[in-house]
Amino acid sequence: MKHIFYRLLCIGLLSGFVISCSDDSVSPAEVRDNPLAMGNPSGATTDPASYTNYLLEKPQYALSYHRDRGTPNWVSWHLSKAWLGSASRQDNFAPDNTLPTGWFRATSASYTGSGFDRGHNCPSADRTGSVADNAATFLMTNIIPQAPNNNQRTWADLENYCRTLVNGGNELYIICGSYGRGGTGSEGQANTIADGKITVPNRIWKVIVVLPAGTNDVSRVTADTRVISVNTPNTSSLNPEWATYRTSVDAIEKATGYDLLSAVPASVQSAVEARVDDGPVN
Template sequence: MKEKKLLSLAVTVALIVFVTCIRLRESTGNKTGDTPKKANTENSSHHKSKSAHNKSKSSHNTSTSSQATTATRTIVTSSSDNCDTHIKNTSDNNHLLLGNPSDAQPCMQLVNNYLIDRSYYVASYNSQRGTPNWVSWHLDANDLGKTYRTDNFRADPELPGNFYHVEGSDYISSGFDRGHNCPSGDRTNNTDANESTFLMSNMIPQAPKNNKRTWAGFEEYTRNTLVSAGNECYIIMGSYGTGGTGSKGKVKTIDQGKVTVPSRIWKIVVVIPAGDHDLERISSGDVKIVAIDTPNNNNTIDNSWRKYITSVKAIEDSTGYHLLSNLPKKVQLALKSKVYVP
């Protein structure tokens, strides 16, 4: 009788051990199945190498936030799927009153045509080139004051975090100036306005003689001759092509290939008497348009900007942009063919 009890106890213990082993095995199998797969090392290393330069720059930390703040406003960066924000700007003094030449949008998917609004100008930014495609702004006597040039060259913290952020020091020893699109001299009524022009998203690599002589002369003419005579101006400036000649010779890029050097630089200035209902007055066709297109070449550039006067149509043909698009078609055609020589 005693032997039967011992045998029964041994069988019970064996069954308990067997069931426990089965459960442990199932539990181990489930844990293995839930373990994430190892990331693709090739894609991971590519992403790290692409963003290494940006991560090394302390000023870029703010760009990873969904909001970026300036002294005058808060901008909320559009989500990556918000790519249809077409708005026709018709209000007086609007920086895009003449139209959006490349239909740029504030959409992070548009890395080569990203619309940025810096209050004092609006631009289409090209992250792959590291420069704006074009910058558009309004200029009148109210924009001009006694604020000194701030020289605060710096990265633009409001660009999306996945964009390459050009630093203020990235042009040093390149043979090219940090050439403004919207000039510092066009924004001298307050410090915030002037500082906004020194964001690197407003810069192109510009041949020193082109920047300091030819373009400086045209900018001074716009302010000192046109605006001071009681006019207001709508201005669009841009660049195109690849490869320019600076003080150290011809190159296609600077900043280790991150910033493209343009071969040509252009500007359009639409001039009307200071007043109201600007779009209606421009649409009447009774306006002046001064357009220039210059080589970005330190060796051949002439000091006189008047030697590079051209038509809006010629700039359109060279860039592929649709300029003056907010105007009626007939007015567009008439104004684009004009060549005004002051």
Template sequence: MLHRFYKSLLMAFAVCLMSGCMANSAHKPLIGGIKDSVDGTEERSQSGQTDKKSAKAAVADALEIPAPLKGIPEQMLKRTGYTVSYNSETKLPNWVAWHLTAAHTDGQAKRPRKAFHEDEDVEEPRATDWDYYNSRYDRGHMCPAGDNKWSEEAMMQSFLFTNICPQAPSLNRGDWNEMENMCRKWAKEYGDVYIVCGPVLYKGKHKTIGKNKVVVPEAFFKVVLCMKGEPKAIGFIYKNGDGNRPKGDYVNSVDQVERITGFDFFPKLPDSIEKRIEAAADASEWGI
């Protein structure tokens, strides 16, 4: 009888213990778990609290990356200050994308002593300094050195030839440079902007320079996205030649730039926002 009493007591204790474990398991905090949308993003911390701000930042960090390309060579290269889609046939970037914050518009990093250099992360043949020698083209940055002063490593990487295109000197030092300065102004004004730029190659045979036959683009594009307040976007097309024109002369909608390049920009935006802002090209909204 006493034996049965102790046996029942032990069984009851075991049941209580198991119930307690199940309850504890049910209330364990979730770690990670970022939803793939901007507005509905949530992230659970170890304390079980929802940290929407950090989760939105994690998703927003990819806003500048265009959709994967089809029928075009593409090697993705992630750098400290930007991301490159590299084309092994043209020896150029297909596009270069970066998130420019107000904090990244200035810094102490200086231009390297021997600045331009080969990118050993891509196979040979690849662009070298000798390809540009006596070519009458500048080594034109896509992601500018001026956007990478915040980091010595970022500054050094901005001079890799996978971030460079043959660019008409008057464009590189003139209107293209003015737009780079304008983008930094916007980053300071709005807190941050998302930028994608690169070469435009029209159908037909292209001019090349150097032993490695680096293609000379016929034009260049740049698209800029601002998410502060009411989201807005704007595009630009620059012919690769002489010109000294007002910024407004280069303005296009993002939709127009997509038709010219074949690229899909800002694909992570909700469709309703993407369609609206990519169809517009209001230079006055940007102070142009």
């Protein structure tokens, strides 16, 4: 009986040690956080009657979709090392079958011959943790008509810089969106593509909240937190240096009518949203 007691005691102690080690081994950088932790910029809902501001929540990102434009208004996601891995680019552009019945569902063919790239909002390279994560970025509700040089140079460099920040020990909350009508791609200027079913945006913007990897993220946003805001024209003649287009959150809010960091305390919002970032760019 005594031997059984000691055996049970040892098993209990060992189990406790394993659990303790398991908990301690999960670093903040390995956590996948809520993509809407900083707020729902437009108050999007899942009511199909909100067809210009319809909320879609994926495991990988959240977005507001505009039925009549055939594109997202904005896409919001969290980026930490937990989202990065070795999954390859899937290139499996596909209609989003979670849209309400009867709504237009863009396909890859909707962009064929348009002169515009199928531009990701949440980038493929931000979701390489698994094949499923990467495939989700190729749903057409995450895609906009984007001028080739905007997509492949200016925007690509900014996306790469975001991942550099993550590899440096940070986690990011990113909101990307577009507005206006009319851009210039490789075939010239256009207001719409796909026989008028998809609106070509005039401007493409992004807001990036940079935090050291940690927990309780919203509470850690302070007046000194780095927030990078960029707003580019949707043309192929733009400057390849994304820093040229740095602006303030306030300016993007004025242009879109959104409340971009609504979950952050008002006093902190006032400070970070008025500032134009002047930090490093690579």
